[in-house]
Amino acid sequence: MTAAFLKDRADRLLHFLWSGWAGVAALALLAAAWQAGHERWGGFILPDPLETLRTAWALALSPDAQAVLWLTGGRALSGFALASAAGVLIGIAAGYAPAVMRLARPLLTVILGVPPIAWIVLAMMWFGTNGTTVAVVILISATPVVFVSAAEAIATRDRGLDDMAEVFGHGLFARFWHVDLRQAAAPLFPALALALGTAFKVAVMAEMLANAGGIGGALARARAMLDVPEALAWVLLAVVALLVVEYGLIRPFQGEVERWRRAAQPWGVKR
Amino acid sequence: MTVALDLRRVGHAYFGQSVLKGIDLSIAPGEVVALVGPSGSGKSTVAQIAAGLTDAREGRVARNYARHAMVFQEPRLLPWATARQNIRFALRRSGLPRREWAARVARAAALAEFDAADLGKYPVELSGGMRQRVAIARALVVEPDFVFFDEPFTALDVALKRRMQDLVIAASREARFAALFITHDVTEAIRIAHRIAVLDLRGRGIAGTRTLPGEPGTREENFCFILRQRYLAEDPLFRHIHDVDERRRP
Numbered sequence: 185m186t187a188a189f190l191k192d193r194a195d196r197l198l199h200f201l202w203s204g205w206a207g208v209a210a211l212a213l214l215a216a217a218w219q220a221g222h223e224r225w226g227g228f229i230l231p232d233p234l235e236t237l238r239t240a241w242a243l244a245l246s247p248d249a250q251a252v253l254w255l256t257g258g259r260a261l262s263g264f265a266l267a268s269a270a271g272v273l274i275g276i277a278a279g280y281a282p283a284v285m286r287l288a289r290p291l292l293t294v295i296l297g298v299p300p301i302a303w304i305v306l307a308m309m310w311f312g313t314n315g316t317t318v319a320v321v322i323l324i325s326a327t328p329v330v331f332v333s334a335a336e337a338i339a340t341r342d343r344g345l346d347d348m349a350e351v352f353g354h355g356l357f358a359r360f361w362h363v364d365l366r367q368a369a370a371p372l373f374p375a376l377a378l379a380l381g382t383a384f385k386v387a388v389m390a391e392m393l394a395n396a397g398g399i400g401g402a403l404a405r406a407r408a409m410l411d412v413p414e415a416l417a418w419v420l421l422a423v424v425a426l427l428v429v430e431y432g433l434i435r436p437f438q439g440e441v442e443r444w445r446r447a448a449q450p451w452g453v454k455r
Numbered sequence: 456m457t458v459a460l461d462l463r464r465v466g467h468a469y470f471g472q473s474v475l476k477g478i479d480l481s482i483a484p485g486e487v488v489a490l491v492g493p494s495g496s497g498k499s500t501v502a503q504i505a506a507g508l509t510d511a512r513e514g515r516v517a518r519n520y521a522r523h524a525m526v527f528q529e530p531r532l533l534p535w536a537t538a539r540q541n542i543r544f545a546l547r548r549s550g551l552p553r554r555e556w557a558a559r560v561a562r563a564a565a566l567a568e569f570d571a572a573d574l575g576k577y578p579v580e581l582s583g584g585m586r587q588r589v590a591i592a593r594a595l596v597v598e599p600d601f602v603f604f605d606e607p608f609t610a611l612d613v614a615l616k617r618r619m620q621d622l623v624i625a626a627s628r629e630a631r632f633a634a635l636f637i638t639h640d641v642t643e644a645i646r647i648a649h650r651i652a653v654l655d656l657r658g659r660g661i662a663g664t665r666t667l668p669g670e671p672g673t674r675e676e677n678f679c680f681i682l683r684q685r686y687l688a689e690d691p692l693f694r695h696i697h698d699v700d701e702r703r704r705p
Binding site for chain 1: 506508525533534536549579580
């Protein structure tokens with residue numbers, strides 16, 4: 185059993201790594217377009233990709249820059265965790281209770297209608313220019329997408345499975361845990377990935393506007409110094425940090441929960 | 456006489472419209488009763504009420520058995536669980552020690568003639584017939600005293616349907632469970648049941664019952680065919696089985 189378990193995981197990991205070739209090809213195309221832009225407009229407007237990579241690598245090795253990355257990463261992750269927890273909890277409640285859904289929908293429309301930058305300004309006035317501002321803005325910006333997805337997932341679940349579980353003696357909580365939550369996972373994971381991306385983007389933006397340090401603060405400094413390579417290097421590092429969290433945390437969890445979907449794919453498409 | 460399931464004056468309504476009224480039906484331990492009726496007459500609602508999935512608006516349901524199971528029209532398998540895990544799902548609340556689950560699952564799969572080599576596959580990798588076998592194995596794994604079958608073979612082709620009927624007949628003889636078998640197929644009812652109950656055209660009670668000669672599984676094919684023809688052509692109880700357009704019902 186353990187050998188089969190390990191073989192299955194190793195199999196999926198190798199397939200995933202092999203599928204990385206497509207990603208590498210897409211990145212190579214981006215680098216080519218970037219290089220062409222550099223040659224057209226010059227190094228001051230658009231530094232060449234290799235120079236940016238070198239700057240990013242140097243930054244990644246520097247302890248000061250690492251502290252900056254950890255600060256932004258920590259803020260984004262804590263905001264993401266808060267937004268996910270709030271979105272999932274309220275979304276599940278709304279999925280089960282149509283009254284909660286009816287109450288929440290107009291509020292969501294209002295919240296989604298307010299641009300994140302307005303929330304940053306308000307949060308700066310309420311909480312000052314610190315990490316709390318960043319966390320609050322992430323919470324407000326990323327919660328709706330998780331909420332909508334969780335609520336829809338629960339509301340549109342296959343109730344036939346609920347009946348089946350009830351026949352075999354599963355109570356309310358057991359049905360929620362073993363049946364409904366598993367059904368909700370499918371639409372929830374893309375929403376969580378989107379919320380994570382939002383968390384990183386909003387964290388950098390909030391840091392920049394609130395002068396709260398982190399990658400946003402470093403970008404503001406690079407802009408003041410007109411240091412385009414360093415600005416691009418920070419952007420690159422922010423993207424890498426997002427990818428590390430997404431592919432190191434969310435995707436493996438999703439792969440584990442939804443490993444049955446691989447069985448549904450025809451041979452040859454699994455990569 | 457001991458009764459495994461007893462429905463007394465059961466009635467139900469959806470959105471204020473009465474769909475069932477005055478349903479009286481008793482099923483003895485080990486007895487298989489086929490409930491037939493026209494499409495839309497409320498057969499599945501009777502099964503849902505009897506199984507406790509829907510609360511009756513009126514009347515009384517007495518379940519004098521220890522454990523029941525149900526096989527639905529669709530297999531209703533958990534798509535994220537393998538066939539083995541799906542069968543095991545029914546054991547979670549059975550009180551059976553975990554160390555006995557594997558043997559019980561293997562036995563139920565064998566009873567449902569589901570190949571043990573396929574137990575590790577997900578539902579999406581199985582054919583319609585194999586999925587229904589898993590659903591039957593899931594019902595049998597808890598060793599029920601009573602099984603509800605809600606038109607379980609409607610979606611299967613003729614040959615597979617007969618195989619599945621034989622499987623249910625064999626399982627009911629071996630496991631000695633009582634059953635309420637919902638179907639609109641009179642031949643299926645004759646093959647599987649000890650007794651046929653016919654639901655009234657508009658769900659106003661059980662129109663009548665017919666006790667079938669012999670035991671399920673011992674009736675010749677020719678006998679089943681002739682009896683079906685006789686029921687449909689001569690027996691007024693079965694007059695409305697096939698002649699209703701449910702969309703015209705009030």
